[in-house]
Amino acid sequence: xxIKKQFKEGLITQNPVTVQLLGMCSVMAITTxxxxxxxxxxxxxxxxxxxxxxxxxxxxxxxxxxxxxxxIVVIAGFVTIVDLLLQAYLPxxxxxxxxxxxxxxxxxxxxxxxxSFASKNGVAASAVDGVFQGLGYTxxxxxxxxxxxxxxxxxxxxxxxxxxxxxxILPEGIPALGMVLPxxxxxxxxxxxxxxxxxxNKPKKNADTKEEVSK
Amino acid sequence: xxxxxxxxxxxxxxxxxxxxxxxxxxxxxxLVNSLTADxxxxxxxxxxxxxxxxxxxxxxxTDVTASYAGGDATVDTIYEAExxxxxxxxxxxxxxxxxxxxxxGVTSDGACSGISIVKTSETSGLGANASKDYFxxxxxxxxxTASVTKDGGxxxxxxxxxxxxxxxxxxxxxxxxxxxxxx
Numbered sequence: 514x515x516i517k518k519q520f521k522e523g524l525i526t527q528n529p530v531t532v533q534l535l536g537m538c539s540v541m542a543i544t545t546x547x548x549x550x551x552x553x554x555x556x557x558x559x560x561x562x563x564x565x566x567x568x569x570x571x572x573x574x575x576x577x578x579x580x581x582x583x584x585i586v587v588i589a590g591f592v593t594i595v596d597l598l599l600q601a602y603l604p605x606x607x608x609x610x611x612x613x614x615x616x617x618x619x620x621x622x623x624x625x626x627x628x629s630f631a632s633k634n635g636v637a638a639s640a641v642d643g644v645f646q647g648l649g650y651t652x653x654x655x656x657x658x659x660x661x662x663x664x665x666x667x668x669x670x671x672x673x674x675x676x677x678x679x680x681x682i683l684p685e686g687i688p689a690l691g692m693v694l695p696x697x698x699x700x701x702x703x704x705x706x707x708x709x710x711x712x713x714n715k716p717k718k719n720a721d722t723k724e725e726v727s728k
Numbered sequence: 729x730x731x732x733x734x735x736x737x738x739x740x741x742x743x744x745x746x747x748x749x750x751x752x753x754x755x756x757x758x759l760v761n762s763l764t765a766d767x768x769x770x771x772x773x774x775x776x777x778x779x780x781x782x783x784x785x786x787x788x789x790t791d792v793t794a795s796y797a798g799g800d801a802t803v804d805t806i807y808e809a810e811x812x813x814x815x816x817x818x819x820x821x822x823x824x825x826x827x828x829x830x831x832x833g834v835t836s837d838g839a840c841s842g843i844s845i846v847k848t849s850e851t852s853g854l855g856a857n858a859s860k861d862y863f864x865x866x867x868x869x870x871x872x873t874a875s876v877t878k879d880g881g882x883x884x885x886x887x888x889x890x891x892x893x894x895x896x897x898x899x900x901x902x903x904x905x906x907x908x909x910x911x
Contacts, residue, residue, distance in 0.1 A: 583749050
Protein backbone atom coordinates (compact mmCIF):
# COMPACT_ATOMS: atom_id res chain seq x y z
CA UNK A 514 0.00 0.00 0.00
CA UNK A 515 1.41 3.33 -1.07
CA ILE A 516 -0.43 6.13 0.72
CA LYS A 517 1.52 8.89 -1.00
CA LYS A 518 0.72 7.53 -4.43
CA GLN A 519 -2.96 7.06 -3.55
CA PHE A 520 -3.11 10.60 -2.21
CA LYS A 521 -1.63 12.01 -5.40
CA GLU A 522 -3.94 9.88 -7.55
CA GLY A 523 -7.10 10.79 -5.67
CA LEU A 524 -6.47 14.50 -5.62
CA ILE A 525 -4.59 15.08 -8.86
CA THR A 526 -3.58 12.46 -11.40
CA GLN A 527 -6.72 10.31 -11.04
CA ASN A 528 -9.05 12.95 -9.65
CA PRO A 529 -12.56 11.48 -9.89
CA VAL A 530 -14.09 14.64 -11.34
CA THR A 531 -11.48 16.30 -13.51
CA VAL A 532 -9.61 13.25 -14.79
CA GLN A 533 -11.97 10.29 -14.53
CA LEU A 534 -14.93 12.59 -15.33
CA LEU A 535 -17.28 10.72 -12.99
CA GLY A 536 -20.24 12.01 -11.01
CA MET A 537 -20.68 15.10 -13.16
CA CYS A 538 -24.40 15.38 -12.51
CA SER A 539 -24.04 16.26 -8.86
CA VAL A 540 -21.01 18.41 -9.58
CA MET A 541 -23.04 20.63 -11.90
CA ALA A 542 -26.20 20.65 -9.89
CA ILE A 543 -25.25 21.40 -6.32
CA THR A 544 -22.16 23.62 -6.56
CA THR A 545 -23.97 26.88 -5.97
CA UNK A 546 -23.07 27.61 -2.36
CA UNK A 547 -20.11 26.63 -0.21
CA UNK A 548 -22.36 24.85 2.30
CA UNK A 549 -23.78 22.58 -0.39
CA UNK A 550 -20.35 21.77 -1.78
CA UNK A 551 -18.82 20.81 1.55
CA UNK A 552 -21.91 18.88 2.62
CA UNK A 553 -22.17 16.94 -0.62
CA UNK A 554 -18.41 16.31 -0.75
CA UNK A 555 -18.28 14.94 2.78
CA UNK A 556 -21.39 12.81 2.24
CA UNK A 557 -19.79 11.23 -0.80
CA UNK A 558 -16.50 10.80 1.07
CA UNK A 559 -18.20 8.95 3.92
CA UNK A 560 -20.31 6.76 1.64
CA UNK A 561 -17.40 6.01 -0.66
CA UNK A 562 -15.13 5.00 2.22
CA UNK A 563 -17.76 2.80 3.88
CA UNK A 564 -18.76 1.16 0.61
CA UNK A 565 -15.13 0.57 -0.33
CA UNK A 566 -14.39 -1.08 3.02
CA UNK A 567 -17.43 -3.37 2.92
CA UNK A 568 -16.94 -4.32 -0.71
CA UNK A 569 -13.28 -5.02 -0.11
CA UNK A 570 -14.21 -7.23 2.86
CA UNK A 571 -16.73 -9.14 0.77
CA UNK A 572 -14.66 -9.30 -2.41
CA UNK A 573 -13.81 -12.99 -1.99
CA UNK A 574 -17.41 -13.97 -1.19
CA UNK A 575 -19.22 -12.04 -3.89
CA UNK A 576 -19.53 -14.13 -7.09
CA UNK A 577 -18.46 -12.11 -10.10
CA UNK A 578 -21.77 -12.77 -11.89
CA UNK A 579 -23.81 -10.80 -9.38
CA UNK A 580 -21.12 -8.40 -8.24
CA UNK A 581 -22.72 -5.23 -9.63
CA UNK A 582 -26.03 -6.05 -7.94
CA UNK A 583 -24.21 -6.71 -4.66
CA UNK A 584 -22.23 -3.45 -4.92
CA ILE A 585 -25.37 -1.45 -5.61
CA VAL A 586 -27.16 -2.96 -2.62
CA VAL A 587 -24.24 -2.09 -0.34
CA ILE A 588 -23.95 1.43 -1.80
CA ALA A 589 -27.70 2.06 -1.66
CA GLY A 590 -27.70 0.91 1.97
CA PHE A 591 -25.04 3.43 2.97
CA VAL A 592 -26.62 6.22 0.95
CA THR A 593 -29.98 5.68 2.63
CA ILE A 594 -28.35 5.62 6.06
CA VAL A 595 -26.56 8.92 5.36
CA ASP A 596 -29.77 10.38 3.92
CA LEU A 597 -31.75 9.47 7.04
CA LEU A 598 -29.04 10.79 9.37
CA LEU A 599 -28.88 14.09 7.48
CA GLN A 600 -32.67 14.46 7.57
CA ALA A 601 -32.65 13.83 11.29
CA TYR A 602 -29.65 15.84 12.41
CA LEU A 603 -28.81 18.32 9.62
CA PRO A 604 -32.22 19.17 8.15
CA UNK A 605 -30.97 22.39 6.50
CA UNK A 606 -28.30 20.59 4.52
CA UNK A 607 -30.64 17.75 3.67
CA UNK A 608 -33.12 20.25 2.30
CA UNK A 609 -30.69 22.20 0.18
CA UNK A 610 -29.14 19.06 -1.32
CA UNK A 611 -32.57 17.55 -1.80
CA UNK A 612 -32.69 14.76 -4.32
CA UNK A 613 -28.93 14.69 -4.82
CA UNK A 614 -28.25 12.69 -1.68
CA UNK A 615 -30.41 9.70 -2.75
CA UNK A 616 -28.89 10.09 -6.21
CA UNK A 617 -25.43 9.28 -4.82
CA UNK A 618 -26.54 5.65 -5.26
CA UNK A 619 -26.08 6.03 -8.98
CA UNK A 620 -23.05 8.29 -8.72
CA UNK A 621 -20.47 6.56 -10.90
CA UNK A 622 -17.59 7.51 -8.61
CA UNK A 623 -18.73 5.05 -5.99
CA UNK A 624 -19.57 2.13 -8.26
CA UNK A 625 -16.45 2.94 -10.30
CA UNK A 626 -14.16 2.74 -7.28
CA UNK A 627 -15.91 -0.42 -6.04
CA UNK A 628 -15.36 -2.11 -9.38
CA SER A 629 -11.89 -0.82 -10.20
CA PHE A 630 -10.30 -0.64 -6.75
CA ALA A 631 -12.12 -2.10 -3.74
CA SER A 632 -12.89 -5.40 -5.47
CA LYS A 633 -9.20 -5.96 -6.15
CA ASN A 634 -7.47 -4.54 -3.07
CA GLY A 635 -7.28 -5.04 0.68
CA VAL A 636 -9.49 -3.36 3.24
CA ALA A 637 -6.98 -0.76 4.42
CA ALA A 638 -5.97 0.27 0.93
CA SER A 639 -9.64 0.50 -0.08
CA ALA A 640 -10.45 2.69 2.91
CA VAL A 641 -7.54 5.00 2.04
CA ASP A 642 -8.70 5.05 -1.58
CA GLY A 643 -12.20 6.02 -0.47
CA VAL A 644 -10.92 8.88 1.65
CA PHE A 645 -8.59 10.28 -1.01
CA GLN A 646 -11.00 9.88 -3.92
CA GLY A 647 -13.66 11.48 -1.74
CA LEU A 648 -11.29 14.33 -0.92
CA GLY A 649 -10.49 14.79 -4.60
CA TYR A 650 -14.22 15.10 -5.29
CA THR A 651 -14.76 17.47 -2.35
CA UNK A 652 -11.88 19.75 -3.36
CA UNK A 653 -13.24 20.17 -6.90
CA UNK A 654 -16.75 20.79 -5.54
CA UNK A 655 -15.46 23.45 -3.19
CA UNK A 656 -13.47 25.17 -5.94
CA UNK A 657 -16.54 25.19 -8.19
CA UNK A 658 -18.79 26.43 -5.39
CA UNK A 659 -16.50 29.32 -4.54
CA UNK A 660 -16.16 30.39 -8.18
CA UNK A 661 -19.83 30.04 -9.05
CA UNK A 662 -21.07 31.63 -5.85
CA UNK A 663 -18.71 34.59 -6.31
CA UNK A 664 -19.53 35.19 -9.97
CA UNK A 665 -23.22 34.28 -9.76
CA UNK A 666 -24.28 35.71 -6.40
CA UNK A 667 -21.34 37.90 -5.44
CA UNK A 668 -20.99 36.20 -2.06
CA UNK A 669 -18.62 33.86 -0.26
CA UNK A 670 -19.54 31.08 2.15
CA UNK A 671 -23.27 30.94 1.41
CA UNK A 672 -25.20 28.70 3.78
CA UNK A 673 -22.58 28.87 6.54
CA UNK A 674 -21.22 32.36 7.11
CA UNK A 675 -23.14 35.52 7.97
CA UNK A 676 -26.32 33.74 9.04
CA UNK A 677 -26.55 31.70 5.86
CA UNK A 678 -26.51 34.58 3.39
CA UNK A 679 -22.75 34.50 2.92
CA UNK A 680 -20.36 37.45 2.94
CA UNK A 681 -21.18 39.84 0.13
CA ILE A 682 -18.17 40.75 -1.99
CA LEU A 683 -19.72 42.10 -5.17
CA PRO A 684 -22.66 44.51 -4.83
CA GLU A 685 -26.04 43.23 -5.96
CA GLY A 686 -26.77 43.66 -9.66
CA ILE A 687 -23.20 43.02 -10.84
CA PRO A 688 -23.04 39.20 -10.49
CA ALA A 689 -24.05 37.19 -13.55
CA LEU A 690 -26.95 35.04 -12.44
CA GLY A 691 -26.19 32.53 -15.19
CA MET A 692 -23.23 31.29 -13.20
CA VAL A 693 -25.43 29.65 -10.56
CA LEU A 694 -27.65 28.15 -13.26
CA PRO A 695 -26.64 24.93 -15.05
CA UNK A 696 -24.88 26.82 -17.82
CA UNK A 697 -22.49 28.29 -15.25
CA UNK A 698 -21.80 24.78 -13.99
CA UNK A 699 -20.70 23.65 -17.43
CA UNK A 700 -18.53 26.75 -17.93
CA UNK A 701 -16.87 26.49 -14.54
CA UNK A 702 -16.26 22.75 -14.80
CA UNK A 703 -14.77 23.16 -18.27
CA UNK A 704 -12.37 25.82 -16.98
CA UNK A 705 -11.40 23.71 -13.96
CA UNK A 706 -10.73 20.65 -16.14
CA UNK A 707 -8.80 22.71 -18.68
CA UNK A 708 -6.63 24.23 -15.94
CA UNK A 709 -6.02 20.81 -14.41
CA UNK A 710 -5.04 19.28 -17.74
CA UNK A 711 -2.73 22.19 -18.45
CA UNK A 712 -0.82 21.69 -15.23
CA UNK A 713 -0.80 17.90 -15.53
CA ASN A 714 0.69 18.04 -19.01
CA LYS A 715 3.10 20.89 -18.38
CA PRO A 716 6.28 18.87 -17.71
CA LYS A 717 6.13 17.01 -20.99
CA LYS A 718 4.69 19.88 -22.95
CA ASN A 719 7.82 20.65 -24.93
CA ALA A 720 8.11 17.16 -26.28
CA ASP A 721 4.43 17.14 -27.24
CA THR A 722 4.50 20.40 -29.14
CA LYS A 723 7.56 19.35 -31.07
CA GLU A 724 5.81 16.19 -32.13
CA GLU A 725 2.75 18.09 -33.22
CA VAL A 726 4.82 20.54 -35.21
CA SER A 727 6.61 17.77 -37.03
CA LYS A 728 3.25 16.23 -37.93
CA UNK B 729 -22.63 -35.14 -13.86
CA UNK B 730 -20.01 -33.44 -11.85
CA UNK B 731 -20.29 -30.32 -13.95
CA UNK B 732 -24.04 -29.90 -13.52
CA UNK B 733 -23.56 -30.25 -9.81
CA UNK B 734 -21.00 -27.46 -9.82
CA UNK B 735 -23.29 -25.24 -11.84
CA UNK B 736 -26.12 -25.87 -9.41
CA UNK B 737 -23.93 -24.97 -6.47
CA UNK B 738 -22.81 -21.83 -8.29
CA UNK B 739 -26.38 -20.75 -8.88
CA UNK B 740 -27.33 -21.36 -5.27
CA UNK B 741 -24.29 -19.39 -4.19
CA UNK B 742 -25.27 -16.42 -6.34
CA UNK B 743 -28.72 -16.34 -4.84
CA UNK B 744 -27.50 -16.88 -1.30
CA UNK B 745 -24.83 -14.18 -1.36
CA UNK B 746 -27.09 -11.59 -2.90
CA UNK B 747 -29.87 -12.54 -0.52
CA UNK B 748 -27.59 -12.35 2.51
CA UNK B 749 -26.22 -8.96 1.53
CA UNK B 750 -29.70 -7.58 0.85
CA UNK B 751 -31.05 -8.99 4.10
CA UNK B 752 -28.25 -7.50 6.20
CA UNK B 753 -28.63 -4.16 4.45
CA UNK B 754 -32.37 -4.17 5.02
CA UNK B 755 -31.86 -5.00 8.66
CA UNK B 756 -29.40 -2.14 9.11
CA UNK B 757 -31.71 0.28 7.33
CA UNK B 758 -34.59 -0.73 9.56
CA LEU B 759 -32.41 -0.07 12.57
CA VAL B 760 -31.26 3.36 11.38
CA ASN B 761 -34.81 4.25 10.40
CA SER B 762 -36.16 3.41 13.83
CA LEU B 763 -33.40 5.51 15.41
CA THR B 764 -33.97 8.56 13.23
CA ALA B 765 -37.73 8.45 12.55
CA ASP B 766 -38.62 10.46 15.65
CA UNK B 767 -36.04 13.15 14.99
CA UNK B 768 -37.14 13.47 11.35
CA UNK B 769 -40.81 13.77 12.31
CA UNK B 770 -39.93 16.33 14.97
CA UNK B 771 -37.93 18.35 12.45
CA UNK B 772 -40.83 18.43 10.03
CA UNK B 773 -43.29 19.38 12.74
CA UNK B 774 -40.96 22.13 13.99
CA UNK B 775 -40.61 23.45 10.47
CA UNK B 776 -44.36 23.61 9.92
CA UNK B 777 -44.92 25.28 13.28
CA UNK B 778 -42.20 27.81 12.61
CA UNK B 779 -43.75 28.62 9.24
CA UNK B 780 -47.18 29.01 10.82
CA UNK B 781 -45.83 31.28 13.51
CA UNK B 782 -44.15 33.40 10.89
CA UNK B 783 -47.24 33.99 8.80
CA UNK B 784 -49.81 34.34 11.57
CA UNK B 785 -48.72 34.23 15.22
CA UNK B 786 -51.16 32.49 17.51
CA UNK B 787 -51.01 30.48 20.72
CA UNK B 788 -52.39 27.29 19.20
CA UNK B 789 -53.19 25.83 15.80
CA THR B 790 -55.87 23.24 15.10
CA ASP B 791 -56.09 21.24 11.92
CA VAL B 792 -59.56 21.89 10.50
CA THR B 793 -59.00 20.58 6.97
CA ALA B 794 -61.72 17.96 7.44
CA SER B 795 -64.48 20.58 7.59
CA TYR B 796 -63.33 22.38 4.44
CA ALA B 797 -65.95 22.13 1.68
CA GLY B 798 -64.64 24.65 -0.84
CA GLY B 799 -63.45 22.00 -3.28
CA ASP B 800 -60.22 23.81 -4.25
CA ALA B 801 -57.84 20.93 -4.96
CA THR B 802 -54.73 23.07 -4.45
CA VAL B 803 -55.59 23.62 -0.79
CA ASP B 804 -53.67 21.01 1.22
CA THR B 805 -54.24 21.78 4.86
CA ILE B 806 -56.16 24.41 6.84
CA TYR B 807 -55.25 25.25 10.40
CA GLU B 808 -57.35 27.43 12.62
CA ALA B 809 -55.08 29.87 14.40
CA GLU B 810 -56.53 30.51 17.85
CA UNK B 811 -58.43 33.81 17.68
CA UNK B 812 -56.36 35.18 14.78
CA UNK B 813 -57.74 33.58 11.63
CA UNK B 814 -56.56 30.69 9.47
CA UNK B 815 -53.27 29.37 8.20
CA UNK B 816 -53.70 27.60 4.87
CA UNK B 817 -51.13 25.44 3.19
CA UNK B 818 -51.51 25.53 -0.60
CA UNK B 819 -49.72 23.80 -3.47
CA UNK B 820 -50.67 26.23 -6.24
CA UNK B 821 -50.98 25.18 -9.85
CA UNK B 822 -48.67 26.83 -12.35
CA UNK B 823 -45.41 26.65 -10.43
CA UNK B 824 -42.32 26.49 -12.60
CA UNK B 825 -40.96 23.10 -11.56
CA UNK B 826 -41.97 20.39 -9.14
CA UNK B 827 -44.34 21.05 -6.28
CA UNK B 828 -44.43 24.43 -4.65
CA UNK B 829 -45.94 24.51 -1.19
CA UNK B 830 -46.86 27.83 0.35
CA UNK B 831 -48.11 28.54 3.86
CA UNK B 832 -50.45 31.53 3.85
CA GLY B 833 -51.78 33.30 6.91
CA VAL B 834 -55.25 34.82 6.60
CA THR B 835 -56.56 37.08 9.36
CA SER B 836 -60.15 36.87 10.53
CA ASP B 837 -61.05 39.92 8.37
CA GLY B 838 -59.82 38.18 5.22
CA ALA B 839 -56.48 39.92 4.70
CA CYS B 840 -53.27 38.04 3.98
CA SER B 841 -50.98 38.32 7.00
CA GLY B 842 -47.92 36.79 5.43
CA ILE B 843 -46.59 33.86 3.44
CA SER B 844 -43.89 31.28 3.86
CA ILE B 845 -42.51 28.90 1.27
CA VAL B 846 -42.56 25.43 2.84
CA LYS B 847 -41.36 23.39 -0.09
CA THR B 848 -39.88 24.49 -3.37
CA SER B 849 -38.01 23.08 -6.31
CA GLU B 850 -38.01 26.31 -8.27
CA THR B 851 -34.80 27.36 -10.06
CA SER B 852 -32.16 28.36 -7.56
CA GLY B 853 -31.24 32.02 -7.90
CA LEU B 854 -34.50 32.85 -9.68
CA GLY B 855 -37.75 31.26 -8.52
CA ALA B 856 -36.18 30.04 -5.29
CA ASN B 857 -35.89 33.70 -4.27
CA ALA B 858 -39.62 33.55 -3.51
CA SER B 859 -38.58 32.61 0.02
CA LYS B 860 -36.58 35.84 0.40
CA ASP B 861 -38.03 38.46 2.74
CA TYR B 862 -38.27 41.28 0.16
CA PHE B 863 -40.67 39.21 -1.92
CA UNK B 864 -42.70 37.76 0.92
CA UNK B 865 -43.17 41.12 2.65
CA UNK B 866 -45.27 42.33 -0.28
CA UNK B 867 -48.04 39.98 0.79
CA UNK B 868 -48.27 41.25 4.35
CA UNK B 869 -51.57 43.00 4.93
CA UNK B 870 -52.66 42.46 1.34
CA UNK B 871 -56.41 42.58 0.78
CA UNK B 872 -58.31 41.68 -2.36
CA THR B 873 -56.90 39.63 -5.23
CA ALA B 874 -53.15 39.17 -5.40
CA SER B 875 -51.56 39.48 -8.82
CA VAL B 876 -48.24 40.62 -10.25
CA THR B 877 -47.79 44.11 -11.72
CA LYS B 878 -47.56 42.65 -15.23
CA ASP B 879 -51.13 41.41 -14.78
CA GLY B 880 -52.27 44.71 -13.32
CA GLY B 881 -51.76 43.83 -9.66
CA UNK B 882 -49.54 45.19 -6.93
CA UNK B 883 -47.02 42.40 -6.46
CA UNK B 884 -43.59 43.14 -7.87
CA UNK B 885 -42.65 39.84 -9.58
CA UNK B 886 -39.27 38.25 -8.92
CA UNK B 887 -36.64 39.05 -11.52
CA UNK B 888 -36.71 36.31 -14.15
CA UNK B 889 -39.35 34.34 -12.28
CA UNK B 890 -42.73 35.77 -13.19
CA UNK B 891 -44.16 32.25 -13.40
CA UNK B 892 -43.18 31.48 -9.81
CA UNK B 893 -44.49 34.85 -8.67
CA UNK B 894 -47.81 34.17 -10.34
CA UNK B 895 -47.99 30.75 -8.68
CA UNK B 896 -47.45 32.34 -5.27
CA UNK B 897 -50.21 34.86 -6.03
CA UNK B 898 -52.50 31.95 -6.96
CA UNK B 899 -51.65 30.31 -3.65
CA UNK B 900 -52.56 33.45 -1.72
CA UNK B 901 -55.86 33.84 -3.60
CA UNK B 902 -56.77 30.18 -2.99
CA UNK B 903 -55.90 30.51 0.68
CA UNK B 904 -57.95 33.66 1.17
CA UNK B 905 -60.92 32.04 -0.59
CA UNK B 906 -60.55 28.88 1.49
CA UNK B 907 -60.40 30.88 4.72
CA UNK B 908 -63.47 32.86 3.69
CA UNK B 909 -65.40 29.65 3.02
CA UNK B 910 -64.56 28.49 6.54
CA UNK B 911 -66.34 31.54 7.87
